[in-house]
Amino acid sequence: MSDRTYRNAFMAALVLCVLLAGGLGWELMHRGRPSQVEASPDPVVAEGPAAATQPAAPAASPQGGADPALAPIQISPQRLEQIGVTTAVVQLKDVSDQLQVPGNVDVDEERLAYVQTRFPGWIQSVFANATWQYVRKGQRLFTIYSPDLVSTEQEYLLAKQNQKAFAPEMHPGLTMSTPSGAGGTAAQESGWLVQATEERLRQFDVPPAEISALVESGHVQREIAVVSPASGYITERNALPNAYVQPDTKLYTIADLSTVWVYANVFQTDVGRLKPGDLAQVTVDSYPGRTFRGRIDQILPDVDPTTRTVRVRLVFRNPGLVLKPGMYVSVNIGISLGRQLVIPASGVLQAGTREIAFIDHGQGNLEPRVIQTGPQIDDSVVVLTGLKPGDRIVSSANFLLDSEAQLQSAMGSFSPLPQPAANGSGAPTAQSLQIDLNTEPSPPRKGVNTVRVHVTGAGGKPVTGAQVTATFFLPAMPAMGMGSMRTVAKLAEQGQGVYSGSVELGSGGTWQVTVAVVSGGQTVATKQLSVDAAGGM
Numbered sequence: 001m002s003d004r005t006y007r008n009a010f011m012a013a014l015v016l017c018v019l020l021a022g023g024l025g026w027e028l029m030h031r032g033r034p035s036q037v038e039a040s041p042d043p044v045v046a047e048g049p050a051a052a053t054q055p056a057a058p059a060a061s062p063q064g065g066a067d068p069a070l071a072p073i074q075i076s077p078q079r080l081e082q083i084g085v086t087t088a089v090v091q092l093k094d095v096s097d098q099l100q101v102p103g104n105v106d107v108d109e110e111r112l113a114y115v116q117t118r119f120p121g122w123i124q125s126v127f128a129n130a131t132w133q134y135v136r137k138g139q140r141l142f143t144i145y146s147p148d149l150v151s152t153e154q155e156y157l158l159a160k161q162n163q164k165a166f167a168p169e170m171h172p173g174l175t176m177s178t179p180s181g182a183g184g185t186a187a188q189e190s191g192w193l194v195q196a197t198e199e200r201l202r203q204f205d206v207p208p209a210e211i212s213a214l215v216e217s218g219h220v221q222r223e224i225a226v227v228s229p230a231s232g233y234i235t236e237r238n239a240l241p242n243a244y245v246q247p248d249t250k251l252y253t254i255a256d257l258s259t260v261w262v263y264a265n266v267f268q269t270d271v272g273r274l275k276p277g278d279l280a281q282v283t284v285d286s287y288p289g290r291t292f293r294g295r296i297d298q299i300l301p302d303v304d305p306t307t308r309t310v311r312v313r314l315v316f317r318n319p320g321l322v323l324k325p326g327m328y329v330s331v332n333i334g335i336s337l338g339r340q341l342v343i344p345a346s347g348v349l350q351a352g353t354r355e356i357a358f359i360d361h362g363q364g365n366l367e368p369r370v371i372q373t374g375p376q377i378d379d380s381v382v383v384l385t386g387l388k389p390g391d392r393i394v395s396s397a398n399f400l401l402d403s404e405a406q407l408q409s410a411m412g413s414f415s416p417l418p419q420p421a422a423n424g425s426g427a428p429t430a431q432s433l434q435i436d437l438n439t440e441p442s443p444p445r446k447g448v449n450t451v452r453v454h455v456t457g458a459g460g461k462p463v464t465g466a467q468v469t470a471t472f473f474l475p476a477m478p479a480m481g482m483g484s485m486r487t488v489a490k491l492a493e494q495g496q497g498v499y500s501g502s503v504e505l506g507s508g509g510t511w512q513v514t515v516a517v518v519s520g521g522q523t524v525a526t527k528q529l530s531v532d533a534a535g536g537m
Contacts, residue, residue, distance in 0.1 A: 072367045079528065080364060087360050088344050088395040090387045095337040097377050099273070103264040103282070103331040105323045107255045108315070113230040115239075115252035118205050121146030123243045124223050128252065131237050135228045141252060142239050143223040149204055153220045156197035160215065163194050232256040257325070260318045262294065264331040265309040273335050274299060280314050280333045284323070292316050292323065296333070337375070341383040345376055347395040357387065358394040366394065399475075433457055433525040435515050437470065446508045446535025451489050452500040453515055455525070462497025467518040472503060472511045482507070508535035 124143045128135050135141065201211055210224060236253035245251065262282060266274065274296060282292040294316035303310055314331065316323060323329070348371070349356040359367040371386030387393070433455060440450040451470050455463040468491040476484040485506050491499035505511065510532050517525040 072365065075364045075366065077364055083397045083400045085394055085400075086396045087392050088347060090383065090389055090391040090393060091342050092339055092389040093342060095340040095342060095377060095382060097273075097335040097337055097375055099266070099270055099333045099335055101264045101266050101270075101331050101333070103262045103314070103329050105325055105327040105329060106261045106263055107235070107257070107325050108259045108261050111230075111232070111256035111259060113228075113232065113254045113256075114250055115141060115226065115229065115254065116247060116250055117144060117146075117226065117245055118203065118247050119146045119148045120244070120246050121149065123239055123241060123245060126239050126241050128228070128234060128237070128239070131234055133234050135231065135234060135254065137228055137231045139228045140225045141228055143225050144245070145223050149201075149206070149224060150220055150222060152197060152200050152204065153214060156194070156201060156211075156214065157218060157220065159193035159197050163191055226251075228252075228254060230254055230256060255325075257318055257321050260316055260323050260325065261297070262314045262316055262323075262329060262331060264312045264314060264333070265304075265307065266312050266333075268303055268308050268310055271299060271310045271312070274312060274333065278333055278335065280331055282314075282316060282323070282329045282331055284327065284329050286327075287322060290322075292318075337382065340374070341387060341389065342377075342380045343383055343387070343393055344395045345379055345381045347393045348373060348381055349399065357383075359387075360392045360394055433463060433517060434460075435517065435525060435527040437513065437515055437527070437529065439531065444505060444511075444531060444533045446505055446533060448502055448504045449533075450500060451491060451503050452494075452498060453491055455497045455499065455517055463517070463519070464493065464495075464497060465519065466493075466499075466524070468493075468499040469516050469518075470501075470503065471514045471516070472505060473514070474505075474507060474509055474511050505533050505535075508533045 121144045124145055126142045128139070128141045198211065206224060207227065210221070214221060232254040234252055235255045236250070238249065239245075239251040262280075264280075276296050276298060278296045280294050280296060282294065283290070284292075294314045296312060297315045298313045300311045300313060312333075343357065347357055349358075354370050355373055356368050357371050359369055361367060369386055372384045374382035374384050376382075434457075436454040436456075438452050440452070453468050453470060455466060455468065457463050470489045470491060472485075472487050472489070474485040476482065487503055487505070489501045489503035491501040494500050510530050513529050513531055515527045515529075516523055
């Protein structure tokens with residue numbers, strides 16, 4: 001067989017293998033497709049897994065992190081007396097608060113006076129020549145020479161002379177013999193000139209006494225004295241001998257310190273309680289026992305971005321100049337709050353983010369109620385919501401009451417003890433049982449402890465066949481970031497009315513213990529007490 005024949009046979013076998021492989025692949029790809037189409041009448045809709053058709057699990061309750069509900073509690077009067085509970089009545093009365101802040105004394109800007117001249121000139125003699133020198137109103141401060149003032153004085157004297165020269169009584173025949181009345185016109189013009197020059201002297205702020213002296217002497221006064229416009233202390237002085245001054249030169253600043261300002265620095269959280277006119281007191285360390293009284297003049301509309309305080313301006317009288325500018329003082333501002341509900345500050349229990357007061361309904365019935373408080377004033381606190389006048393609240397031992405409330409909440413709501421059975425079953429009654437508890441070690445410690453309870457009946461007879469439990473409860477302490485703890489010890493009967501068992505305490509501290517005795521399916525006696533466990537938190 002030739003090579004050509006082998007080549008043709010090989011190519012034919014290869015094509016046959018390719019066709020067989022393609023047919024087999026097509027068969028495998030389409031196998032099972034008709035059954036899928038039959039199972040789904042609508043090929044567009046896809047069905048999820050069977051697990052998706054099951055109902056979803058209910059969402060977790062969000063109350064796990066909420067504050068526990070408050071429920072009334074009942075404690076025997078003997079127990080209330082043991083833990084030292086006292087009560088107080090909610091009162092409605094006029095309340096005022098005190099705000100104590102630092103402050104600084106400053107000059108009363110309304111009592112400042114400036115000394116300036118209304119003409120240029122040269123200062124000649126200076127009489128008030130020291131800062132903080134006291135001057136009185138009208139006292140000579142300095143003398144000044146001014147060419148403008150001297151020129152005006154000369155014009156004034158000349159106008160006076162002309163007025164006298166043209167006076168009608170000096171030339172009685174001139175006016176009557178002259179038809180035009182020239183003499184009367186000259187006299188009138190000379191009068192106008194006198195008025196103009198005299199008015200110019202007044203504009204130069206020349207005192208009337210100086211003008212009168214000028215007229216009497218008939219001579220120009222080369223120097224004129226400048227007097228103080230007010231009484232007070234010189235806080236700024238620029239008047240020096242031989243100095244040239246202009247009308248815009250401030251020569252003296254004089255402050256009247258009989259009244260001063262005090263700037264109090266009040267935090268922005270407190271400034272809303274203040275208003276102009278509120279009374280205030282100032283004390284100074286330099287004068288112990290002395291108090292200065294004033295009032296708020298203005299609350300400045302500006303907050304210091306560094307200290308977040310607002311400056312409040314107060315006005316104080318300053319007899320004897322005791323308050324000096326720049327002095328550091330303590331400001332006590334009285335704030336009237338009107339008629340408010342007030343209770344003792346010890347009657348409020350801080351329970352996390354809530355404030356709770358226990359209302360005493362009598363016979364050991366106590367109702368914890370959430371309240372909202374305002375500012376604390378001395379030993380009292382203002383109540384905004386939650387109470388009404390006349391309510392009687394617990395004013396001491398609130399923390400212990402809260403522990404009792406949490407303990408009763410943990411063990412179930414309080415219910416009175418069942419009455420003894422009337423069927424003569426002989427079951428012991430609560431009135432006839434005595435419960436004594438002790439621990440080993442004593443006092444107990446953090447960790448495992450042994451608890452023994454001795455139950456006796458009337459006449460000290462041991463009580464047997466009962467089920468005894470001891471529940472240990474440690475209240476939460478939110479301020480320390482610690483939650484409440486609860487553990488129950490089921491005690492086994494040891495004979496002779498003694499029941500014992502072990503309990504593990506997770507922390508040291510004061511634990512509230514409730515011992516329950518159950519006989520015949522009924523709770524026949526309970527006892528509540530507290531034990532102090534040694535060991536850390």
